Amino acid sequence: MKILVTGGLGFIGSNFILYVSKHFPDFKITNVDAEFVGSNRLNLYELKNKKNYEYIKGNICNRDLMDRLVEKSDVVFNFAAESHVDRSITDPEAFVNSNIFGTYSILESVRKHKRKLIHISTDEVFGSLKSGSADEQLRFNPSSPYSSTKASAELLVNSYCTTFDADIIITRCTNNFGPRQFPEKLIPKTIILAIKNKKIPIFGTGRNVRDWIFVVDHCEAIMTAFKKGKPGQSYNISGYNELSNNQIVRKILRMLGKPTSLIKYVGDRPGHDFRYSLDSTKIKKELGWKPKYGFEEALDITIRWYLENKKWWKGLSEKQMLVGKKNSKYDK
Numbered sequence: 001m002k003i004l005v006t007g008g009l010g011f012i013g014s015n016f017i018l019y020v021s022k023h024f025p026d027f028k029i030t031n032v033d034a035e036f037v038g039s040n041r042l043n044l045y046e047l048k049n050k051k052n053y054e055y056i057k058g059n060i061c062n063r064d065l066m067d068r069l070v071e072k073s074d075v076v077f078n079f080a081a082e083s084h085v086d087r088s089i090t091d092p093e094a095f096v097n098s099n100i101f102g103t104y105s106i107l108e109s110v111r112k113h114k115r116k117l118i119h120i121s122t123d124e125v126f127g128s129l130k131s132g133s134a135d136e137q138l139r140f141n142p143s144s145p146y147s148s149t150k151a152s153a154e155l156l157v158n159s160y161c162t163t164f165d166a167d168i169i170i171t172r173c174t175n176n177f178g179p180r181q182f183p184e185k186l187i188p189k190t191i192i193l194a195i196k197n198k199k200i201p202i203f204g205t206g207r208n209v210r211d212w213i214f215v216v217d218h219c220e221a222i223m224t225a226f227k228k229g230k231p232g233q234s235y236n237i238s239g240y241n242e243l244s245n246n247q248i249v250r251k252i253l254r255m256l257g258k259p260t261s262l263i264k265y266v267g268d269r270p271g272h273d274f275r276y277s278l279d280s281t282k283i284k285k286e287l288g289w290k291p292k293y294g295f296e297e298a299l300d301i302t303i304r305w306y307l308e309n310k311k312w313w314k315g316l317s318e319k320q321m322l323v324g325k326k327n328s329k330y331d332k
């Protein structure tokens with residue numbers, strides 16, 4: 001089986017490639033990544049000399065490149081996306097390019113070469129929920145440029161399934177955490193700033209709720225959807241760990257033995273969604289997947305990884321962590 005992974009130098013893509021190379025050693029993996037924010041070559045350093053792994057630096061918006069790579073593959077896993085809500089507020093255009101045009105570029109190639117596509121989406125397409133959990137039928141209601149571009153990509157995918165009978169599955173996941181996540185996101189940012197005894201910013205009141213899942217559980221759910229899912233269907237993937245930002249940050253501080261006086265409340269994010277929640281009964285009942293890791297266990301693994309891999313993040317300044325910019329030292 002030849003698989004093409006897009007965005008494989010990013011957080012989830014790199015964990016997915018490591019998961020596949022461990023559990024499916026016969027698979028040939030090609031990884032294409034534009035090396036935008038979120039990517040890190042160190043993420044897959046251990047695969048550097050592996051025969052079954054090939055890396056290509058490239059943009060999914062490049063139609064010719066995608067055409068060549070898709071033709072050589074049996075299936076595409078599309079992780080590539082601009083992924084941070086805050087940056088989507090300051091630079092929406094990058095999100096429109098990668099998340100909408102990039103998806104279109106892949107869709108055209110999978111249509112032309114009749115290849116399977118697993119498209120990775122997010123719970124954020126459903127917007128903020130006061131109560132209950134979103135199942136696959138709920139109407140989209142995205143709030144940020146990030147979530148709207150992800151929702152737009154999904155609509156485009158659906159149109160290719162309906163109009164061209166394309167063989168595509170969408171997976172939609174809640175907030176991931178784990179090793180290799182770029183420190184612009186809440187959990188790694190909190191861990192690293194706490195290790196450095198720096199102030200940890202929390203938006204608004206910190207009561208906003210997200211449902212958290214360990215990245216390895218997400219990778220397993222994606223493979224389950226690939227192996228057992230039906231074309232044209234979408235599958236919600238949730239960790240059933242709804243926690244507020246306050247709870248998350250306090251848990252991390254407690255586990256690291258740091259004081260809560262490091263917390264600093266800052267002005268809220270514009271349009272900040274209060275709560276996301278997914279109902280993943282469908283993937284559980286129809287495909288037999290459920291998460292394996294408990295939240296505390298997975299958080300412990302994650303904290304230990306950041307403590308043991310300081311080389312991975314030490315080139316980043318505090319400013320880069322807070323606003324999501326890379327420097328050349330870190331990038332090597």
Ligand SMILES: NC(=O)c1ccc[n+]([C@@H]2O[C@H](COP(=O)([O-])OP(=O)(O)OC[C@H]3O[C@@H](n4cnc5c(N)ncnc54)[C@H](O)[C@@H]3O)[C@@H](O)[C@H]2O)c1
Nearest residue numbers: 007010011012034035036038039059060080081083098176
């Ligand atoms: N992180 C989460 O909690 C979460 C939750 C649900 C869904 N998702 C989705 O999972 C996917 C991966 O998210 P992540 O957290 O790993 O993000 P990430 O920012 O860590 O990684 C994204 C990767 O995509 C690459 N990329 C971006 N635009 C590209 C382009 N035009 N061409 C080639 N490569 C490009 C980046 O260089 C980066 O390596 C995204 O589609 C995201 O929407 C993420």
